[in-house]
Amino acid sequence: MDDRVPRVVIVGGGFGGLAAAKALRKAPARVLLIDRTNHHLFQPLLYQVATSVLATGQIASPIRGILRKQQNVTVILGEVTGVDVNHQSVFVSSADREGVPIPYDYLVLATGARHNYFGHDEYEKFAPGLKSLADAVAARNKILQAFEQAEAEEDPSRHRDLLTFVLVGAGATGVEMAGALAGLVRSTLRSEYRRIDPSATRIILVDMGSRVLGLFGDDLSRAAKKRLEKLGVEVRLGHGVDRIDAEGVTVAGERIASKTVIWTAGVAPSPAGKWLKGETDRAGRVRVQTDLTVAGHPEIFVVGDTASLDQDGKPLPGVAQVAMQQGRYVGRLIHRRVTGQSAPGPFRYFDKGNMAVVGKGFAVLQSGKVHVSGFFAWLAWAAVHLEFVGQSSLRVSVFLQWVWTYLTGQRGSRLIVNHHASANDDARTPSAAERQPVGTR
Numbered sequence: 001m002d003d004r005v006p007r008v009v010i011v012g013g014g015f016g017g018l019a020a021a022k023a024l025r026k027a028p029a030r031v032l033l034i035d036r037t038n039h040h041l042f043q044p045l046l047y048q049v050a051t052s053v054l055a056t057g058q059i060a061s062p063i064r065g066i067l068r069k070q071q072n073v074t075v076i077l078g079e080v081t082g083v084d085v086n087h088q089s090v091f092v093s094s095a096d097r098e099g100v101p102i103p104y105d106y107l108v109l110a111t112g113a114r115h116n117y118f119g120h121d122e123y124e125k126f127a128p129g130l131k132s133l134a135d136a137v138a139a140r141n142k143i144l145q146a147f148e149q150a151e152a153e154e155d156p157s158r159h160r161d162l163l164t165f166v167l168v169g170a171g172a173t174g175v176e177m178a179g180a181l182a183g184l185v186r187s188t189l190r191s192e193y194r195r196i197d198p199s200a201t202r203i204i205l206v207d208m209g210s211r212v213l214g215l216f217g218d219d220l221s222r223a224a225k226k227r228l229e230k231l232g233v234e235v236r237l238g239h240g241v242d243r244i245d246a247e248g249v250t251v252a253g254e255r256i257a258s259k260t261v262i263w264t265a266g267v268a269p270s271p272a273g274k275w276l277k278g279e280t281d282r283a284g285r286v287r288v289q290t291d292l293t294v295a296g297h298p299e300i301f302v303v304g305d306t307a308s309l310d311q312d313g314k315p316l317p318g319v320a321q322v323a324m325q326q327g328r329y330v331g332r333l334i335h336r337r338v339t340g341q342s343a344p345g346p347f348r349y350f351d352k353g354n355m356a357v358v359g360k361g362f363a364v365l366q367s368g369k370v371h372v373s374g375f376f377a378w379l380a381w382a383a384v385h386l387e388f389v390g391q392s393s394l395r396v397s398v399f400l401q402w403v404w405t406y407l408t409g410q411r412g413s414r415l416i417v418n419h420h421a422s423a424n425d426d427a428r429t430p431s432a433a434e435r436q437p438v439g440t441r
């Protein structure tokens with residue numbers, strides 16, 4: 001392609017970046033999409049990988065495959081480490097090269113968010129979060145490993161600690177994870193163990209807020225909490241965790257022994273704000289103008305979880321719909337600019353509503369004044385999630401898996417797979433000195 005054709009660099013192939021790339025499909029531009037993973041991940045279903053319902057390949061697709069028909073896009077696997085706004089270039093590190101400058105005429109930063117341990121980064125070691133496929137596989141390993149360890153353990157007093165699972169954060173991820181975990185232990189695993197009773201497993205959901213699903217209305221929060229309790233989940237509200245270590249958590253002064261703690265609480269933005277050295281909000285997200293550009297840089301756009309924009313006096317939430325709508329808007333805006341057309345009006349988010357699933361056959365749905373909970377909300381949840389799962393082939397396999405799991409209680413992927421990169425301390429292979437035959441303790 002002609003070198004004079006403008007170069008659009010998009011960092012991040014998540015919901016925002018992918019939407020921007022697709023919206024540029026007819027633009028006379030060279031689009032370079034850079035991501036540090038080779039796949040687009042459907043994060044809303046990560047908890048289903050962590051709880052063995054779905055396999056990793058059912059919630060993620062290669063970005064290269066998704067964009068294969070779009071001739072003006074080149075996909076690069078690499079990690080962006082900085083931006084030089086004066087020379088209009090980003091620095092990219094890949095397997096064999098560090099900090100390679102790549103020039104841009106337009107830059108779209110769509111780098112998402114990371115876990116936020118609210119100043120307690122030391123918790124991460126004991127309470128991993130759920131943000132990437134590797135996180136979900138690590139959580140799945142940890143959960144399944146706990147049952148294996150308990151079955152091999154002859155001292156019943158140790159069963160309780162091994163079979164106590166604590167989830168920190170009762171937002172959508174924590175609630176969905178708790179509901180799915182309850183289904184795993186009370187249904188799928190129930191009849192498979194001989195020494196332990198998986199249905200006696202404790203699942204504890206902790207949040208410092210006064211209700212679960214804080215983004216939803218009071219009525220739906222109450223319905224979700226009631227449902228969780230019916231599934232046997234202990235919901236502890238009004239107190240954050242005071243301490244997390246290898247042996248468990250302390251909540252409101254009470255010690256809860258647990259070998260499996262999962263962090264589903266806060267998110268922090270990617271370091272894009274630091275790269276740009278521009279204005280950020282209190283959470284560190286880049287403040288953008290109503291056309292999603294950064295002040296003083298009409299060529300730099302920030303979208304999705306990394307961006308901060310108020311609408312009607314309230315900050316837009318960090319959800320997939322915001323990222324997709326912003327990505328599409330930016331793609332269209334750049335297209336109009338490079339073809340000399342007038343700029344579109346300011347970005348406006350159209351809120352289609354929020355949903356969260358709470359165990360088998362139950363969800364809550366809030367769209368404007370419509371508040372629904374129960375089976376029909378769950379059907380709507382399933383339809384919407386199938387619609388947005390990356391590719392049509394995945395749609396079919398996810399649908400079939402859900403039907404199978406719904407009817408039989410069996411799950412799709414209950415394998416403990418210790419990839420070298422995600423192997424954690426609990427899952428590592430013990431040394432010969434540490435190895436003890438079962439029953440010698």
Ligand SMILES: Cc1cc2nc3c(=O)[nH]c(=O)nc-3n(C[C@H](O)[C@H](O)[C@H](O)COP(=O)(O)OP(=O)(O)OC[C@H]3O[C@@H](n4cnc5c(N)ncnc54)[C@H](O)[C@@H]3O)c2cc1C
Pocket residue numbers: 011012013014015016017034035036037039040041043044045046047078079080081110111112113130131172173270303304305306318319320321323355
């Ligand atoms: C467990 C979980 C459940 C969720 N459930 C829901 C839900 O039910 N409904 C909902 O609407 N939203 C949900 N969300 C939020 C939603 O997933 C996010 O709002 C959305 O993904 C934001 O899109 P994004 O494009 O900003 O970032 P992402 O989708 O996170 O994409 C960011 C991309 O940037 C790449 N990247 C990051 N840094 C770099 C770098 N330095 N160099 C190169 N590439 C980089 C990443 O690899 C990633 O591909 C959930 C999130 C999580 C974690």
